[in-house]
Amino acid sequence: QKEVEQNSGPLSVPEGAIASLNCTYSDRGSQSFFWYRQYSGKSPELIMSIYSNGDKEDGRFTAQLNKASQYVSLLIRDSQPSDSATYLCAVNRGSGNTPLVFGKGTRLSVIA
Amino acid sequence: SQTIHQWPATLVQPVGSPLSLECTVEGTSNPNLYWYRQAAGRGLQLLFYSVGIGQISSEVPQNLSASRPQDRQFILSSKKLLLSDSGFYLCAWGHRAGYGYTFGSGTRLTVV
Numbered sequence: 182q183k184e185v186e187q188n189s190g191p192l193s194v195p196e197g198a199i200a201s202l203n204c205t206y207s208d209r210g211s212q213s214f215f216w217y218r219q220y221s222g223k224s225p226e227l228i229m230s231i232y233s234n235g236d237k238e239d240g241r242f243t244a245q246l247n248k249a250s251q252y253v254s255l256l257i258r259d260s261q262p263s264d265s266a267t268y269l270c271a272v273n274r275g276s277g278n279t280p281l282v283f284g285k286g287t288r289l290s291v292i293a
Numbered sequence: 294s295q296t297i298h299q300w301p302a303t304l305v306q307p308v309g310s311p312l313s314l315e316c317t318v319e320g321t322s323n324p325n326l327y328w329y330r331q332a333a334g335r336g337l338q339l340l341f342y343s344v345g346i347g348q349i350s351s352e353v354p355q356n357l358s359a360s361r362p363q364d365r366q367f368i369l370s371s372k373k374l375l376l377s378d379s380g381f382y383l384c385a386w387g388h389r390a391g392y393g394y395t396f397g398s399g400t401r402l403t404v405v
Contacts, residue, residue, distance in 0.1 A: 213392070213393075215393040217393075222401075223398075223399075224383055224396040224397060224398055224399045225337075225383070225396050226396070227393040227394070227395065230392065230393050269336075269337070271393065271394075278325060278344050278389060280327060280339050280342050280352075281387075281393070281394060283336060283337040284336065285335070285336035286336060
């Protein structure tokens with residue numbers, strides 16, 4: 182079983198819709214969870230972090246964490262064409278010195 | 294504020310030639326440092342990470358090596374490049390407390 186799994190997509194949503202990106206992880210001891218956005222040809226950019234069960238909102242972005250079910254999701258409200266990118270889920274399995282484990286990413290395409 | 298510098302941005306090297314990529318971080322001390330590689334259309338592969346000067350953990354030894362001669366400097370090297378070394382090389386730094394990483398702008402390496 183892969184440590185962090187994401188649907189590779191592409192996920193296509195119309196402009197203004199809600200985009201829902203999902204990620205599952207295998208290590209129940211995981212403590213920190215992150216979402217990165219990567220535009221084509223660019224480096225990943227951290228957009229959300231979440232550490233406890235529930236929802237965390239930041240502007241149009243909402244991260245959701247359910248440790249019992251071992252999944253983390255990212256909702257993007259009012260999707261814009263500029264949101265078209267690959268979204269990477271990353272999980273920290275332990276202490277700060279343990280490297281993050283990244284999923285392979287989901288490609289999102291927002292259609293104008 | 295913290296910044297991470299990575300150079301060069303692009304590099305074309307012949308098979309069998311040496312490689313040296315450098316990454317430096319400003320505005321923080323004792324960072325954790327990471328080298329990742331992203332092959333075309335693939336996920337992030339962790340190559341090396343370092344929690345201190347001279348401390349290198351290798352995830353994918355192969356023909357690559359890493360060094361950390363100073364607290365905020367991380368170098369990726371190879372004595373003889375292979376075609377399979379082509380990819381997008383990313384340096385990142387992170388706090389020891391387990392927060393998300395910040396990536397450099399990356400080096401796109403093409404081995405010909």
